[in-house]
Amino acid sequence: MRFHALRGSSLATLACVLAGSLVLSACATMGGEDETPAAADSSGAEARQPLARGLDAAANPDPFPSTYRGLPRENMAIVGGTVFTGAGQKIENGVVIVTDGKVAAVGDASTPVPAGYRVVDARGRFVTPGIIDVHSHLGVYPSPGVSGMSDGNEATSPNTAQVWAEHSLWPQDPGFNAARAGGVTTLQILPGSANLFGGRGVTVRNIPSVTMQGMKMPGAPYGLKMACGENPSRVYGGRNSSPATGMGNVAGYRAAFIAAREYKAKWDKWREDGEGSPPTRNLQLETLAGVLDGSILIQNHCYRADEMAVMIDIANEFGYEITAFHHAIEAYKIAPLLAREGICADMWTGWWGFKMEALDAVEANAALVDAPQGSCAVIHSDDAELTQRLNQEAAAALAAGRRIGMNISEERAISWITLNPARSLGIADQTGSLEAGKRADVVIWSANPFSVYARADQVFIDGGLAFDRMNPAYQPLSDFELGQPGFGLPAANVLQGAR
Amino acid sequence: MRLKSLILGAACLAALSTPAFVQTLTAITGGRVLTGTSVIENGTVVIQNGRVVSVGTGAAPTGARIIDARGKVVSPGFVAVDSGLGASEISSVGGSDDLSNGANSISASFDVSYGLDPWSFTLPVARLGGTTRAIVMPSHAGGGGGNHRDDGDADFAGVGEGGLQSPGLFAGQAAIIHLAAGTDILVRARVAMVAPFGEAGAGIAGGARGAQFTQFKETLAEVRLYARNRAAYDRAGLRDLSLSRADLEALIPVANGTMPLIVTVRRAADIQQVLRLAREEGVKIILDGAEEGWLVADQIAAANVPVLLNPISNLPGNLETRASRMENAAALDAAGVVIAIKGNEGSIHRARETRYNAGNAVSHGLPYDAAIEAITVNPARIFGMAGQFGELRAGAAADVVIWSGDPLEPLSNAETIFIGGAEQAPTSRQFLLRDRYRDGGEGAMPPAYSR
Numbered sequence: 001m002r003f004h005a006l007r008g009s010s011l012a013t014l015a016c017v018l019a020g021s022l023v024l025s026a027c028a029t030m031g032g033e034d035e036t037p038a039a040a041d042s043s044g045a046e047a048r049q050p051l052a053r054g055l056d057a058a059a060n061p062d063p064f065p066s067t068y069r070g071l072p073r074e075n076m077a078i079v080g081g082t083v084f085t086g087a088g089q090k091i092e093n094g095v096v097i098v099t100d101g102k103v104a105a106v107g108d109a110s111t112p113v114p115a116g117y118r119v120v121d122a123r124g125r126f127v128t129p130g131i132i133d134v135h136s137h138l139g140v141y142p143s144p145g146v147s148g149m150s151d152g153n154e155a156t157s158p159n160t161a162q163v164w165a166e167h168s169l170w171p172q173d174p175g176f177n178a179a180r181a182g183g184v185t186t187l188q189i190l191p192g193s194a195n196l197f198g199g200r201g202v203t204v205r206n207i208p209s210v211t212m213q214g215m216k217m218p219g220a221p222y223g224l225k226m227a228c229g230e231n232p233s234r235v236y237g238g239r240n241s242s243p244a245t246g247m248g249n250v251a252g253y254r255a256a257f258i259a260a261r262e263y264k265a266k267w268d269k270w271r272e273d274g275e276g277s278p279p280t281r282n283l284q285l286e287t288l289a290g291v292l293d294g295s296i297l298i299q300n301h302c303y304r305a306d307e308m309a310v311m312i313d314i315a316n317e318f319g320y321e322i323t324a325f326h327h328a329i330e331a332y333k334i335a336p337l338l339a340r341e342g343i344c345a346d347m348w349t350g351w352w353g354f355k356m357e358a359l360d361a362v363e364a365n366a367a368l369v370d371a372p373q374g375s376c377a378v379i380h381s382d383d384a385e386l387t388q389r390l391n392q393e394a395a396a397a398l399a400a401g402r403r404i405g406m407n408i409s410e411e412r413a414i415s416w417i418t419l420n421p422a423r424s425l426g427i428a429d430q431t432g433s434l435e436a437g438k439r440a441d442v443v444i445w446s447a448n449p450f451s452v453y454a455r456a457d458q459v460f461i462d463g464g465l466a467f468d469r470m471n472p473a474y475q476p477l478s479d480f481e482l483g484q485p486g487f488g489l490p491a492a493n494v495l496q497g498a499r
Numbered sequence: 500m501r502l503k504s505l506i507l508g509a510a511c512l513a514a515l516s517t518p519a520f521v522q523t524l525t526a527i528t529g530g531r532v533l534t535g536t537s538v539i540e541n542g543t544v545v546i547q548n549g550r551v552v553s554v555g556t557g558a559a560p561t562g563a564r565i566i567d568a569r570g571k572v573v574s575p576g577f578v579a580v581d582s583g584l585g586a587s588e589i590s591s592v593g594g595s596d597d598l599s600n601g602a603n604s605i606s607a608s609f610d611v612s613y614g615l616d617p618w619s620f621t622l623p624v625a626r627l628g629g630t631t632r633a634i635v636m637p638s639h640a641g642g643g644g645g646n647h648r649d650d651g652d653a654d655f656a657g658v659g660e661g662g663l664q665s666p667g668l669f670a671g672q673a674a675i676i677h678l679a680a681g682t683d684i685l686v687r688a689r690v691a692m693v694a695p696f697g698e699a700g701a702g703i704a705g706g707a708r709g710a711q712f713t714q715f716k717e718t719l720a721e722v723r724l725y726a727r728n729r730a731a732y733d734r735a736g737l738r739d740l741s742l743s744r745a746d747l748e749a750l751i752p753v754a755n756g757t758m759p760l761i762v763t764v765r766r767a768a769d770i771q772q773v774l775r776l777a778r779e780e781g782v783k784i785i786l787d788g789a790e791e792g793w794l795v796a797d798q799i800a801a802a803n804v805p806v807l808l809n810p811i812s813n814l815p816g817n818l819e820t821r822a823s824r825m826e827n828a829a830a831l832d833a834a835g836v837v838i839a840i841k842g843n844e845g846s847i848h849r850a851r852e853t854r855y856n857a858g859n860a861v862s863h864g865l866p867y868d869a870a871i872e873a874i875t876v877n878p879a880r881i882f883g884m885a886g887q888f889g890e891l892r893a894g895a896a897a898d899v900v901i902w903s904g905d906p907l908e909p910l911s912n913a914e915t916i917f918i919g920g921a922e923q924a925p926t927s928r929q930f931l932l933r934d935r936y937r938d939g940g941e942g943a944m945p946p947a948y949s950r
Contacts, residue, residue, distance in 0.1 A: 088865035143814040144821070175814055196531045230591075333946070336939045352929070353848035355591035362933040372939065384814050392855060395909035403912055404937065442768065452858030452908050484815070485767060486822030491793045497815045499824055 039307050041351055058271070064166060066216035068205055071464025073101050073440075077113040081122025081444065086129040086418035086433035090411035095108045096127055096441040101463035106434045115144035122444050128414055128452070129433050130185025130441030130461065132421035133387045134299070134346050135326050135380040139189055139204075139212075140165050142173035143384060144480075153192030154199060158236050158243055158252050161224060162283035163199035165191045169212045172478040174499065175384040180206050181475075182388035183443040183456040183496030186217065188425055190225045190326075193301045194235045196243065196252045198225035200287055201299055201427055207466055208476040221297050221426040223323070224287055226253070228311060250310060257318040260288030265450045297323035297426050303357035305333035312341055324424040326380060329361045332368040335375065344376035344424035345369045348386070349397040367396070367401025367408055378424050379416045390417045395450040410450055439463075467498070509903055522548050525917075526559030527901060530568030534573045535875040535890035538868070544573055546897035549920035554891045566901065566915065574871070574906050576631025576678075576898030576918060577853055578878035578889050580807045580839045581761075581787055581845035584625055584633040585615040585676050590847070597846075599670065601640040603659045606667025607753075608745035611637045612674035612688035618683060621847055626678045627938060628851020629906055629913045630842075631898040632686070632888055633678065634878060636761060636787075637671035638845075639695050641703050657705065664741045666703055669694045672749065673761065675882060677898070678913035679918035686907065690882050691785065692753045695763040696773055697819050708769065712776060718742065719780055722750040759783045759882075761807070766819035767791035774802045785881060788812075788825040789831070796834035805837040805881045810860035828873070829864030839881055840873040858907035896920075 012397065012445050050059065083094030085106055095111035097104040105111055113119065140152040151168035154160040169189055179187065185206050191198035202212075203220035238242030243252050263285035270278050290296035298315070302308050302325045315322050324344035325331065329352070331338060331345035338345050347369065352361030362368075370377035377395045381387035396411040415433075422432025433441045440463035447454040458474075459467040468474035473499055481487065524547045532542030534554055539628040541560055545552040559565055588595035597614030600606075615635065641851060643725070659665020670693040675686040695703065696711065704711035721740045731737045732744070740747060752758035762773050765788045774795075777784045786792065786806045792799060799806060810828040815821040824830075831838050842853040859869040865873075877888035888896040897920040904911035916923040931950070940946045 144817050146817050176815060293567055324749070332933070332936050333940055336941050337935075349848055350843075350852055352624075354588055356589060359589065360932055362929045364933050368933070368936065385811055388813075389811075389855075389859070392859075392909050396855075399910045399912060400933075402910075404933065450910055452855055454860045455862055480815075484821040485791060486824065489794075489822040492833060493824035 018101050028114045049404075051278055056278070057281060057286050064164075064213060064216070066218040067211065068207075068209075068218055069214075070205075070462040071207060071466055073098075073463035073465075074118050074461075075099050075114070075116065076118040076120055076463070077125055078120045078122050078442065078444065079109075079113070081125045081127040082448075083127045083434065084129075084411050084414040084449075085435065087435055088411055088415065090409070096434055096442060098442070098460070098463045101335060103434055103436055103438050103440050105436055108195055120444070120458070125457065126445040126448055127434070128183070128443050128445065128449055129418040130415050130431065130443055130459065131183040131390050132186045132389060132425065132432060133179065133184050133381050134188050134324065134344075134378055134421045134424045135382045136179075136187040136189050136384075136387055137192065137382070138175040138179065138187060138384060138387070139171060139173045140191065141384075143175050145243075153194040154194070155194035155235055158196045158232055158320060159256050159284060160191075160195050161256065161285075161287040163191060164202065165189050165199060165225075166202035166212050166216065169202065169215075170203075171209045171212055171215060172480045174478045174481050175387070176206055176208070177476055177478060177481075177498050178384070179387045180459055181456060181469070183391065183445070183449070183459055184387055185441040185443070185459060185461045185466070186422075186425075186427070186431060187223035188223060188299070189386070190223065190299060193225070193227035194229045196227060196232050196249055197256060197284075197288070200296070200359040201225055203427065205461055207461055207464075210480065217427065219427075219430065221295060222287075222290065223297045223299035223425070224291055226298060226300040226302075228300065228307040228312075229304060230355055231301070239280040246307070250314065253311075253314050254317070256288055257292070257314070260285050260292055261318065264289040264292055291320050292318065294321065297321075299324050299326060299424075301326045303327050303329040304360075305330035308334060308472050309337065312337075312343070323426065324376075324378070325439060327382065328369075329358050329365070332362060332365045333360075335369045336372050338369065339372035339375040342374065342376070344378050346380040346421070346424055347377040347397075348382075349379065349393045349400065363396060363400035364404060364406075366397035367404075367406050369408070369414070370401075370408070370412070376420050376423050376454055377416050382419070391445075391449040391454065392452055393417075395452075398450060406442050410448070414449070469484065506865065524548065524552075524560060524563040525566065525897065525920075526563040527566045527568050527573055528559050530571045530573040530901065532671045532891060533572060533574040533871050533906070534892060536868075542573065544891055544899060546899060546917065546920050549897055550895055551891055551895045551897050551899075553893055568901050570905060571914070572902040572906055572911070573891070574629070574816045574900050574902060575875045575889055575891050575895075576900050576916070577874045578628050578839070579625065579633040579850040579853055580878050581841045581882075582633040582637050582850055583620050583638075584621055584630075584635060584678070584847055584850055585843070586611050586615070586635050587847050588616070588619055589620065590845075598636075599638045599640040601666065603663050603665040603667055604661060604745070605671075606664070606741040606742070606746050607669035607671065607692060608743070609637055609669075609671030610674070610688060610750040610935075611635050611671060612685050612791035615674065615684055616674060617684045619721050620928045621850075622678045622684070622847065623680070623923075624929055625850040626916055626918070626923055627913055627927055627930075628927065629854055629900045629902070629916070630850050631900070631916070631918045632878075633676050633846070633850065634673055634690070634882055635676055636673040636691075636693050638695075639666075639670040639699065639703065641666045648708060658741070661743070662739055662741070663743055664714070664718070667742065667746060668700070668703060668711065668718060669746070669750075677888075677896075677918055679921050680923060681921075686888075689749075689758070691759045691761050692750070693761045693763070693787075697764045697766055697769040698817065699763065708772070712772065715730050715776065715779065718750070719754050719782070722747055722754045726751050743779070753782060754780075756781050756783045759785050761787050763787045765790045765823075767794035769819065769827055770795050771798060774798055774804065777802070777804070782840075787791045790820040790827065792836075793824060793827045794822055796831050796836060799831065800835040805877070806831055807881070809841045809843070810863065810865070811843075812854050822884060825859070825863040828860040828870075830853045832865055832869045832873075837877050837881060838869075838873050839878040840870065854907050855909055861907065867907075
């Protein structure tokens with residue numbers, strides 16, 4: 001029966017569908033790194049006529065495949081530094097072995113360095129996983145933010161689940177380079193928060209690229225940006241349309257998921273029995289159906305504790321999971337609940353007071369959220385400047401926790417900007433910590449990254465040197481930056497690094 | 500005891516616009532003292548009656564309350580510049596924001612000091628970041644501008660109601676406040692005039708930069724005409740002027756060079772033009788922003804013009820900040836420009852990040868001592884208060900912060916804070932919330948029962 005339903009599909013698609021609930025992400029992995037997913041072919045004489053190209057999402061689940069190939073790399077051993085693994089360990093005089101762009105081993109000074117490996121001297125310095133920013137608008141709200149370059153909010157309807165941030169992403173945003181100079185190796189680029197459903201986000205590797213596809217992280221699941229609270233009700237209420245209130249917001253979420261359930265059921269049935277006309281493909285419902293089957297992760301802008309609790313109930317009503325609440329200003333009020341539900345809270349330390357829903361911010365938010373067993377505390381930016389200093393934002397949160405007597409180690413706190421954001425993006429199996437088998441996304445810091453004076457000296461992405469503060473050959477400039485005022489001039493008699 | 504506190508209370512009331520101070524002779528001993536201009540290891544800071552009595556290495560005076568600061572750092576309180584503290588509670592709630600004014604008859608004459616709220620919950624939060632004083636600057640209601648906006652600035656500028664400029668060129672007048680708990684935070688009103696230039700100023704004047712310079716010169720000419728002919732003006736014997744009487748009055752000290760004009764400007768080319776304008780008109784200016792200042796650092800230094808800047812502005816947010824760099828602070832300082840380092844986002848809720856900004860300037864080439872100066876003595880100098888605050892030296896206001904470590908480090912806390920000699924309670928609305936939910940908020944009784 002199942003096989004019957006799959007007649008006419010390519011082998012690649014067959015493999016994906018058999019993977020069950022991970023349909024789209026599994027396919028994205030295959031298509032992204034290893035092969036181009038084939039469009040529907042005609043593999044059997046008795047095969048039902050495949051749908052015309054583009055009308056069946058399952059036939060090509062990865063229509064904008066990653067072309068990311070990584071920078072040139074060599075096998076190396078980073079030795080002598082203080083290593084924060086991101087997974088809770090601190091190793092003095094540590095050794096990080098990188099083989100073929102992956103972490104091969106991490107250990108103390110006795111860790112053997114294979115012959116022929118380049119040895120990178122990190123004595124007196126600190127080594128961490130690459131920083132991951134789960135909430136960025138680089139490329140979609142780029143610098144310069146002038147007329148013609150504001151592509152982050154499709155604020156034309158409260159539900160624009162059909163739009164994808166990657167189709168607004170301008171890879172020449174100089175902010176990517178500045179973020180990299182701050183140690184950021186992976187970012188989730190999200191649509192804005194005007195809408196209940198803002199659209200799909202995209203996770204990118206922070207390497208310079210002419211195309212969005214060249215940055216797109218292979219195998220990373222898509223996120224769907226949702227927004228609670230003031231923004232949607234202000235934007236649409238201000239146009240005298242729904243939602244104008246918090247209750248209007250919730251009605252909007254529920255209506256959308258009712259439609260998505262129906263849409264998914266129609267496709268499932270058609271795939272099952274192959275009878276009748278196929279449903280008409282609908283990009284908006286397709287994304288929401290991806291949430292329902294677990295392949296697309298909910299990334300939910302939601303400030304207030306009471307609203308987060310309502311969002312959790314909506315997820316239960318329709319049978320999906322919330323991966324993360326972003327801008328979770330009041331997460332500390334429901335820290336045990338978030339930990340029980342396995343939902344990440346993505347937070348600032350210092351931002352507050354810019355609107356009512358940001359009124360109850362506390363600097364110790366991350367520390368308090370981090371405390372319960374099973375928690376997932378994340379420090380994020382939402383800002384092209386703050387993303388350059390997530391280590392300092394984490395330091396301020398750590399200080400706020402310690403101020404109330406919480407015994408939080410630096411090796412624990414570093415997870416707020418490394419392993420936990422990787423969990424928040426569904427990529428913790430690939431990056432976020434210095435553990436054998438993961439991508440070698442590594443930052444060597446001039447000093448303890450919890451110090452304001454620490455600079456990212458070298459940044460490696462998949463083992464390739466992406467930034468070197470000492471070497472202008474590894475300080476990329478975007479096309480936009482060429483020939484602009486100040487171009488090529490040192491601003492002061494100091495090592496410039498990046499802007 | 501009770502009598503003593505009554506007497507103290509009376510003294511406090513009598514002090515009026517200065518913070519309530521504690522008369523107790525207090526000595527802070529053993530710490531690393533950053534005076535604002537120098538460093539004293541194992542120093543002794545003595546305060547009494549709201550002022551610093553002495554700073555040095557001597558023993559504490561007998562009878563003094565001793566605060567042991569061994570292993571700690573003692574600094575002057577920091578001064579937030581280009582701040583909205585006390586004049587804006589929640590940014591998106593219009594009624595709680597008194598920083599900008601749209602009426603065209605109250606432009607230069609708009610005085611932020613009347614809108615200050617000593618009970619603002621922003622003040623304790625900033626205080627816990629070591630901020631003890633602030634220069635509260637109005638912002639221009641139409642100052643978001645630029646000459647290519649889609650919302651039609653060009654229709655917005657010109658002659659408005661009453662035959663007056665609409666909108667006016669000026670945001671209004673800045674005030675100095677202290678952040679001590681009490682009933683009056685005003686230190687000095689009307690310390691400087693504020694006007695946006697560059698894209699924002701051009702937007703106000705009609706769309707083009709050149710228009711604003713013409714309008715500015717014409718405005719100063721009218722102010723001078725008015726100043727020479729007040730009597731004629733009062734009996735309606737003077738030609739029509741494009742500013743209200745209140746605005747004309749407010750601009751007299753600007754026109755005669757006694758009140759500084761804070762010019763918000765970003766592009767190097769605009770900075771050059773503003774320096775020229777100041778020279779031609781005899782106006783004393785302070786540059787605010789100056790993201791591209793490093794390109795013309797020598798010219799700024801030669802004009803002896805100070806700069807208020809945010810050292811972490813390094814992205815080309817628009818076409819007038821394309822040369823912005825993290826090294827701007829270092830380059831201007833090296834050229835000899837007096838700089839003051841700002842906090843973030845208008846230095847209201849995020850004024851406490853001023854110290855981190857100073858630290859980031861250091862990691863990008865600014866000498867540490869210069870970074871401390873840029874958040875202490877320099878703001879005081881720039882606003883005519885040298886020696887009165889922002890510095891640990893005899894006679895200055897006793898704004899003293901004892902830090903657990905280097906104050907520019909996020910891992911350091913402000914542990915003890917004196918403002919004008921009064922020790923400030925180490926709390927805020929945020930701390931109360933934090934403590935309410937410290938244990939997860941899932942006890943038998945709802946969190947609302949805890950205080």
